[in-house]
Amino acid sequence: MDKLLIRGGRPLAGEVRISGAKNAALPELCAALLTDEPMTLQNIPRLQDVATMLKLIRNMGVTAEFRSDNSVLIDSKELHFPEAPYEMVKTMRASVLALGPLLARFGEATVSLPGGCAIGSRPVDQHIKGLQTMGAEIVVEHGYMIAKLPKGRERLKGASITTDMITVTGTENFMMAASLAEGETVLENAAQEPEITDLGEMLIAMGAKIEGHGTSRIRIQGVDKLHGATHRVVSDRIEAGTFLCAVAATGGDVFVRDARADHLGAVIDLLRAAGAEIQAVEGGIRVRASGRLKAQSFRTTEYPGFPTDMQAQFMALNIISEGPAEVTETIFENRFMHVNEMVRLGARIQVDGKVAVSEGVERLSGATVMATDLRASASLVIAGLVADGETLVDRIYHLDRGYEQMEHKLRQLGADIERIK
Ligand SMILES: CC(=O)N[C@H]1[C@@H](OP(=O)(O)OP(=O)(O)OC[C@H]2O[C@@H](n3ccc(=O)[nH]c3=O)[C@H](O)[C@@H]2O)O[C@H](CO)[C@@H](O)[C@@H]1O
Numbered sequence: 090m091d092k093l094l095i096r097g098g099r100p101l102a103g104e105v106r107i108s109g110a111k112n113a114a115l116p117e118l119c120a121a122l123l124t125d126e127p128m129t130l131q132n133i134p135r136l137q138d139v140a141t142m143l144k145l146i147r148n149m150g151v152t153a154e155f156r157s158d159n160s161v162l163i164d165s166k167e168l169h170f171p172e173a174p175y176e177m178v179k180t181m182r183a184s185v186l187a188l189g190p191l192l193a194r195f196g197e198a199t200v201s202l203p204g205g206c207a208i209g210s211r212p213v214d215q216h217i218k219g220l221q222t223m224g225a226e227i228v229v230e231h232g233y234m235i236a237k238l239p240k241g242r243e244r245l246k247g248a249s250i251t252t253d254m255i256t257v258t259g260t261e262n263f264m265m266a267a268s269l270a271e272g273e274t275v276l277e278n279a280a281q282e283p284e285i286t287d288l289g290e291m292l293i294a295m296g297a298k299i300e301g302h303g304t305s306r307i308r309i310q311g312v313d314k315l316h317g318a319t320h321r322v323v324s325d326r327i328e329a330g331t332f333l334c335a336v337a338a339t340g341g342d343v344f345v346r347d348a349r350a351d352h353l354g355a356v357i358d359l360l361r362a363a364g365a366e367i368q369a370v371e372g373g374i375r376v377r378a379s380g381r382l383k384a385q386s387f388r389t390t391e392y393p394g395f396p397t398d399m400q401a402q403f404m405a406l407n408i409i410s411e412g413p414a415e416v417t418e419t420i421f422e423n424r425f426m427h428v429n430e431m432v433r434l435g436a437r438i439q440v441d442g443k444v445a446v447s448e449g450v451e452r453l454s455g456a457t458v459m460a461t462d463l464r465a466s467a468s469l470v471i472a473g474l475v476a477d478g479e480t481l482v483d484r485i486y487h488l489d490r491g492y493e494q495m496e497h498k499l500r501q502l503g504a505d506i507e508r509i510k
């Protein structure tokens with residue numbers, strides 16, 4: 090199992106380029122299944138999750154060519170197996186995104202239930218309920234969601250869907266399904282993340298009729314057929330935010346190319362309040378920091394609030410900043426797995442339910458720590474970059490799910506970090 094060995098204490102300087110967003114690329118690879126014409130997706134990050142998604146759609150009979158320029162050419166004309174087997178779904182929850190497109194185009198889909206993961210139980214009841222409202226018959230048997238259209242029906246039907254909570258992949262499944270449904274679909278309480286907007290733009294380029302993506306109310310007029318198109322995946326705001334926090338923690342001066350300040354409002358506000366200098370400049374964000382920053386309290390909420398996917402990385406900054414901070418995680422019930430590992434590095438943190446209270450310390454001391462999930466891994470890398478001595482981050486297969494060449498990018502900025510096989 091690969092590990093990362095970090096010798097902390099170096100400030101970061103120079104330039105780093107942000108990759109395409111994992112959380113846009115995954116739904117968009119699924120959206121390509123909505124047409125029998127060739128699709129080109131550009132700026133696809135080389136991540137383990139993308140490899141898993143490509144394996145999943147190839148297994149359905151789709152041709153997908155990953156080119157050296159990070160574009161993927163997809164041809165799903167010959168798709169003959171509209172299924173997502175457990176073996177592939179178990180390592181990546183986002184496989185549930187195959188459900189909406191398969192059902193909409195083929196009138197049937199069999200997708201394994203994803204199950205929970207380290208950060209929470211993560212049910213998909215809203216996905217099922219919403220698609221049922223659109224006329225699908227869905228049974229859950231032997232761990233699979235088996236979905237089809239009733240006899241005599243050829244298409245899903247437009248519907249008004251209001252989910253019990255805001256769900257990102259749920260909203261994406263409904264947008265994709267509704268694009269090929271008969272009539273109008275209105276999604277209330279829709280997620281507003283930039284990845285939703287990006288998916289909406291891709292679907293529109295394919296001929297879908299969508300309004301309001303990026304707001305809490307999305308209207309979709311179904312069309313008979315979608316066509317091939319080329320779409321560039323939006324840059325990854327969570328990867329960008331991770332580098333901003335890393336620089337704020339280590340000190341230094343970095344130009345984060347392709348980072349979108351307009352997608353990082355809540356994170357940037359908090360970094361500025363902590364004392365980091367953040368400038369939106371042409372083509373990216375410049376971040377500068379020196380000395381000890383001030384710890385910041387925050388709560389995670391849906392976009393445009395502070396993202397749960399940045400909670401662990403900001404906590405890594407808090408634990409070495411001055412003063413106390415209270416972090417409230419409102420999206421997932423078990424997303425503090427990094428806390429105990431940070432404590433092993435010398436952090437002072439106490440967790441009580443949804444709230445983690447830290448008191449900043451002046452130094453962390455390197456140790457072996459275990460990554461438990463994707464963003465926890467990133468937070469431990471940040472902590473390792475500031476800790477005295479050597480930090481060994483174990484189980485970085487979690488990190489590889491969602492960060493493209495993180496250690497290369499950090500090394501380019503002057504970090505002392507290496508992958509140990
Ligand atoms: C591939 C992808 O884009 N993943 C992101 C997506 O995950 P994902 O789309 O899985 O997260 P959701 O927005 O659906 O989850 C929000 C909350 O709703 C609950 N819920 C959701 C659906 C459902 O049917 N029933 C239910 O109870 C979840 O357990 C969670 O507590 O949004 C999360 C919240 O911003 C991010 O952390 C993930 O990185």
Ligand SMILES: C=C(OP(=O)(O)O)C(=O)O
Nearest residue numbers: 112182183398463464491
């Ligand atoms: C939780 C995440 O991803 P996923 O929904 O794919 O597990 C994440 O990107 O932080």
